[in-house]
Amino acid sequence: MGTAKNVAMDPAETLAHSGDSYAIETFDLTRRFGDMTAVDHVNLHVRYGAIFGLLGPNGAGKSTIIKMLTTLLDPTSGTAAVAGFDIVKSPGDVRRRIGYVPQLLSADGALTGYENLNLFGQLYGIASADRKRRITEALHFMGLTESANKLAKYFSGGMIRRLELAQAMLHRPAVLVLDEPTIGLDPVARQTVWERLLELRSDYQMTVLITTHAMEEADALCDALAILHLGKVAAVGKPAQLKDGLGPGATLNDVFAHYSGGTIQEEGNYRDVRQARRTANRLG
């Protein structure tokens, strides 16, 4: 996957990190479930400070990669380094340095916004005075100050997502891992989450790894993408590079369809659809 190294990620260039040059690096990462190979010799390189997207249809292996990188699942073979630590040999060190937002809206509805944050602040060993300050700061940053003492079950989907982001950043992780961060959110809530993520990256120089199957999301957020298909990396690069590689006027949708198998093509009208979309794009 030499192409990944050629992709320059602007904010990362200025950051001097000692020793390891990648926030996430995978080495022939592989996971089998019985006969099925969910993740097949995946090699990825994610620079510090980048927002990196894993793109692929359902079953492409995105969530399995995320589970391995967050130490929830052991690889069958191969390994990965996250924030400089091996996921198999030093899972504890990895856990201390990552923040994680699972795909489901996972705030505890029976607890208030503040209590949700406080629990994780405690589990990450943040001392009491510091914890209070960081929680207040995080609630403010996510626009949740007013709702701090409301039970999370009364939060909207967008609010829960922001609460989870606040939760995941309390311990200032080097790497933030988000599994489908805006799935099921309305466009306004989605936009807010994107803005907060971009701010998080520029304010804290966090490296962000997201999975998505929304093209707009990949386009709006990601410095670099890996398109997954049947557990393998089908393509990797900057969104612009990937689009240009397919010819003028190509959208990320085209790139996605091109690399993730010919399902649309098999129906015989792939070209027509692409043609129509290009026309639509030209017309604005």
Next chain:
Amino acid sequence: MTSAKPDAQLIASAESSAFLDFFRDSAAIAKVELLKVMRDPTEVLARAVQPILWLVVFGEVFSRVRGIPTGSVSYLAFLTPGILAQSVLFAAIFYGVAVVWERDLGIVHKLLVSPAPRSALVFGKAVSAGFRGVIQAVVIYLTVLALHVNVRWNPFSIAGVVLAVMLGSAIFSTFSLIIACLVKSRERFMGIGQLMTMPLFFASNAIYPLALMPRWLRVVAVINPLTYLVDALRGMMIAHAQTLHGPLINLGFLCIVFVGLLAVATRLYPSLAR
């Protein structure tokens, strides 16, 4: 604002003492669990109704059956610790449903990605179940007060009962957590939970002494932790009650069972996120 470099202070504290981490994280988990109970005590209170029925209806009727040998104490006094142990079992055995629910929500995943020791995540839940069990004990004491059952009221006896109830709740809730890790779905869990409770209850000395049991059932009862819980409670609650073992042996056995279950649950808990 600060840089993305992991907090030096945070990393230092995380590596300082695994032992302190364990208690800090267990306490954090137990605290939020208790907060949730206090906020919505419906479930816990609903579970307290059943033991009242057992004592008031079943106990009163069976007191008139003279065929159950309970030594020098009345059948109701004999039954009281058994019903307390039973209510502890019934309340704790469905604890795993909440864990399956947390798994479906992704909360388990987030807890497992945190640096908290997995043993602390499991132990914290057991501690909170222990406190929930104490609520059952309060209900039983209030009921026997109304029924004029002769129980010991001295503080040492009550402290011992509280300890045994907490230990018993911790055991059965951890057992329940293990089942949740194995079945991973609510429907299957409810089925198995129902299936487990009655045999555990009947194969114990909760409502009749071991002496009345056929030999095969007695074999089961002797390895059943509920028997030891009932026996411990009976010895500490009821004056002049006949017991199988002394309180130290009973509590010691329960401690060993708990540590064993804790070890198994700690190993299985991460499988919920796979």
